[in-house]
Amino acid sequence: MQDEFYMNLALQKAWKNQLLTYPNPAVGAVVLDNAGKILSIEAHEKAGFAHAEVLAVFRALENSDRNFTLKFLNSYNKNFNSNFKDTKNLATEFNANFIYDFIIKNHADKLKGGKIFVTLEPCSHLGKTPPCANLISALKFKDCVIGAKDENKIASGGAYILNKNGVNVKLGVCKNEAEILISPFKKWQKNGKFVFFKLALSANGVACGGIISNEKSRIFSHKLRAISDLLIIGGNTVRTDRPKLDTRLISSTKNPNIFIFSHLQNFDKTIPLFSVPNRNVEIGENIYEKLKNGLIMIEGGENFLREIKQNGKICRQIDYFLFFHSNKFKNAQNLKIDMKFNQIFSSQNNDENYGWYEISKF
Amino acid sequence: MQDEFYMNLALQKAWKNQLLTYPNPAVGAVVLDNAGKILSIEAHEKAGFAHAEVLAVFRALENSDRNFTLKFLNSYNKNFNSNFKDTKNLATEFNANFIYDFIIKNHADKLKGGKIFVTLEPCSHLGKTPPCANLISALKFKDCVIGAKDENKIASGGAYILNKNGVNVKLGVCKNEAEILISPFKKWQKNGKFVFFKLALSANGVACGGIISNEKSRIFSHKLRAISDLLIIGGNTVRTDRPKLDTRLISSTKNPNIFIFSHLQNFDKTIPLFSVPNRNVEIGENIYEKLKNGLIMIEGGENFLREIKQNGKICRQIDYFLFFHSNKFKNAQNLKIDMKFNQIFSSQNNDENYGWYEISKF
Numbered sequence: 001m002q003d004e005f006y007m008n009l010a011l012q013k014a015w016k017n018q019l020l021t022y023p024n025p026a027v028g029a030v031v032l033d034n035a036g037k038i039l040s041i042e043a044h045e046k047a048g049f050a051h052a053e054v055l056a057v058f059r060a061l062e063n064s065d066r067n068f069t070l071k072f073l074n075s076y077n078k079n080f081n082s083n084f085k086d087t088k089n090l091a092t093e094f095n096a097n098f099i100y101d102f103i104i105k106n107h108a109d110k111l112k113g114g115k116i117f118v119t120l121e122p123c124s125h126l127g128k129t130p131p132c133a134n135l136i137s138a139l140k141f142k143d144c145v146i147g148a149k150d151e152n153k154i155a156s157g158g159a160y161i162l163n164k165n166g167v168n169v170k171l172g173v174c175k176n177e178a179e180i181l182i183s184p185f186k187k188w189q190k191n192g193k194f195v196f197f198k199l200a201l202s203a204n205g206v207a208c209g210g211i212i213s214n215e216k217s218r219i220f221s222h223k224l225r226a227i228s229d230l231l232i233i234g235g236n237t238v239r240t241d242r243p244k245l246d247t248r249l250i251s252s253t254k255n256p257n258i259f260i261f262s263h264l265q266n267f268d269k270t271i272p273l274f275s276v277p278n279r280n281v282e283i284g285e286n287i288y289e290k291l292k293n294g295l296i297m298i299e300g301g302e303n304f305l306r307e308i309k310q311n312g313k314i315c316r317q318i319d320y321f322l323f324f325h326s327n328k329f330k331n332a333q334n335l336k337i338d339m340k341f342n343q344i345f346s347s348q349n350n351d352e353n354y355g356w357y358e359i360s361k362f
Numbered sequence: 363m364q365d366e367f368y369m370n371l372a373l374q375k376a377w378k379n380q381l382l383t384y385p386n387p388a389v390g391a392v393v394l395d396n397a398g399k400i401l402s403i404e405a406h407e408k409a410g411f412a413h414a415e416v417l418a419v420f421r422a423l424e425n426s427d428r429n430f431t432l433k434f435l436n437s438y439n440k441n442f443n444s445n446f447k448d449t450k451n452l453a454t455e456f457n458a459n460f461i462y463d464f465i466i467k468n469h470a471d472k473l474k475g476g477k478i479f480v481t482l483e484p485c486s487h488l489g490k491t492p493p494c495a496n497l498i499s500a501l502k503f504k505d506c507v508i509g510a511k512d513e514n515k516i517a518s519g520g521a522y523i524l525n526k527n528g529v530n531v532k533l534g535v536c537k538n539e540a541e542i543l544i545s546p547f548k549k550w551q552k553n554g555k556f557v558f559f560k561l562a563l564s565a566n567g568v569a570c571g572g573i574i575s576n577e578k579s580r581i582f583s584h585k586l587r588a589i590s591d592l593l594i595i596g597g598n599t600v601r602t603d604r605p606k607l608d609t610r611l612i613s614s615t616k617n618p619n620i621f622i623f624s625h626l627q628n629f630d631k632t633i634p635l636f637s638v639p640n641r642n643v644e645i646g647e648n649i650y651e652k653l654k655n656g657l658i659m660i661e662g663g664e665n666f667l668r669e670i671k672q673n674g675k676i677c678r679q680i681d682y683f684l685f686f687h688s689n690k691f692k693n694a695q696n697l698k699i700d701m702k703f704n705q706i707f708s709s710q711n712n713d714e715n716y717g718w719y720e721i722s723k724f
Binding site for chain 2: 005041340346
């Protein structure tokens with residue numbers, strides 16, 4: 001198979017965590033052994049935790065040596081006085097530096113001569129986690145295939161380090177796709193904010209009247225709520241649906257602050273969203289001011305979309321649209337709009353599709 | 363990676379040709395070398411031409427030896443007095459028996475010790491093409507992983523032959539998915555017919571008013587037209603859209619016969635569909651009688667769907683629904699129906715999704 005095949009596996013995997021890695025970029029990695037066999041396909045999941053390369057290398061070593069996991073868990077639990085029984089939550093619960101050091105000490109040259117595909121140039125700086133370029137070099141990978149070049153000044157230079165250490169570097173495989181994957185990251189690096197508008201549609205275009213998406217899509221929504229700095233919702237939806245807007249499906253304790261976009265201030269305070277702990281709720285008309293900092297999620301319905309559509313200034317602040325396309329039909333009126341969107345990426349949550357879009361015309 | 367990962371690649375590939383292999387089943391195959399590296403992912407494309415296993419083995423040999431293709435083309439062109447410059451259309455234009463024999467004589471043990479994944483048990487009988495079980499044995503594959511068992515009496519026994527010849531057989535990997543893949547095949551074997559209803563929807567559920575799907579989806583539709591024995595369409599659509607209903611996007615010379623479902627007989631005969639050569643056009647009310655033999659495609663719109671919905675007898679004759687879900691919004695009324703569908707499989711045609719469905723309630 002061509003390099004593009006493996007890079008595509010890494011890209012697909014990374015997209016599953018798009019935005020969830022905020023403020024880090026979404027990154028995916030694939031490891032092949034020296035004979036070209038796939039050992040792992042992994043993606044970065046959470047800022048402050050292990051990078052895609054570290055996860056992929058770790059899983060590859062687990063695949064190559066049954067005792068690796070056991071040895072790792074013994075060492076980890078002793079060191080952190082913890083009691084992990086498996087490495088399932090490696091990407092979100094385990095200390096990244098410890099994983100890195102453990103790999104360096106215990107890889108036993110098992111990946112020597114192998115090939116690693118990374119959607120983004122491996123980092124070369126010591127940030128919250130140690131540099132991946134050094135890890136790849138230390139494990140004596142023969143080839144490193146990279147999608148997009150890292151233009152982030154602090155972290156760049158990975159390809160240089162790899163080259164210097166004798167790793168063959170191939171840059172720019174699936175370059176466009178790899179650039180698109182990190183476009184949210186670039187936007188929040190540049191503008192200090194990223195705004196996305198989420199909407200769920202039935203198979204025949206109905207966007208209202210209770211739950212539309214399947215459970216997997218709703219879990220994804222709750223993960224996005226948990227990572228968002230602010231959740232914006234329309235006043236009408238709040239009055240009609242009486243939502244809680246929490247993250248119960250993922251048992252998270254982090255619930256987003258809420259901005260209710262409304263011309264009126266009086267809301268029934270028994271609506272569940274008002275009683276979620278550790279949450280700030282604001283009500284107001286000046287939505288534009290709310291779109292300036294951090295990761296902002298708008299949970300829209302038809303009315304909200306119409307309203308922002310009429311306001312180009314606000315519309316231009318919205319970076320991405322996330323549409324969940326259910327495959328169920330609803331016997332009701334569809335959302336009728338004149339907006340055009342370009343699909344950036346689309347995938348599936350079990351039996352339903354979802355897609356990330358950019359507005360192309362309004 | 364687990365066997366399920368590779369079987370899934372084979373399944374995805376096979377679904378791309380669903381129904382197009384009629385009256386053969388859709389089958390996919392993946393070949394790994396003796397070190398576990400992926401060499402090919404192929405699927406059967408057209409009845410009477412090479413099976414998935416033969417295609418996958420051929421591509422794997424092309425991958426292992428640069429001279430293999432050249433040697434094959436020389437031999438093929440000499441034998442058939444043809445002038446092929448490449449093997450791009452191997453699956454639809456090359457004599458299957460010749461490919462098979464050429465592989466047997468020229469594999470040079472390159473795939474010895476390898477692993478082949480097939481979504482359906484390899485055939486054991488000499489049909490239009492020689493038995494795939496013998497090919498896999500002759501090439502000295504170490505492992506053969508099979509999705510669904512072949513219950514077709516004439517062709518079964520592949521696993522037995524493989525076993526007898528020393529190939530390790532693992533049966534039932536992704537069994538459910540593999541069974542679903544061949545469910546259309548089983549239906550036409552059992553009932554002598556398969557009926558599917560195709561409908562295109564905009565992102566907001568509009569099913570009328572000119573072209574909805576993208577080019578790739580329309581090409582897929584034209585391929586389905588070319589393989590279908592009969593194309594059924596509603597009288598209203600014929601009057602309003604004045605369609606040609608041919609296969610121009612794939613430059614096919616085979617255009618389906620047409621049954622116009624209409625209470626009235628008088629149609630403007632300058633409507634393009636009437637002047638497509640080598641086509642029989644019938645007009646009538648008794649659609650039920652038309653759903654009894656062969657592969658039947660219904661190109662439906664909203665009215666047609668409503669009409670058959672009210673007639674359970676007809677509705678029960680429809681085996682699959684194929685919905686193309688465009689990602690473009692149309693500022694018009696949606697299709698409003700009370701029908702429920704279960705998704706069987708869904709995939710993408712570039713930037714839009716499509717899915718195969720069964721009706722679950724009407």
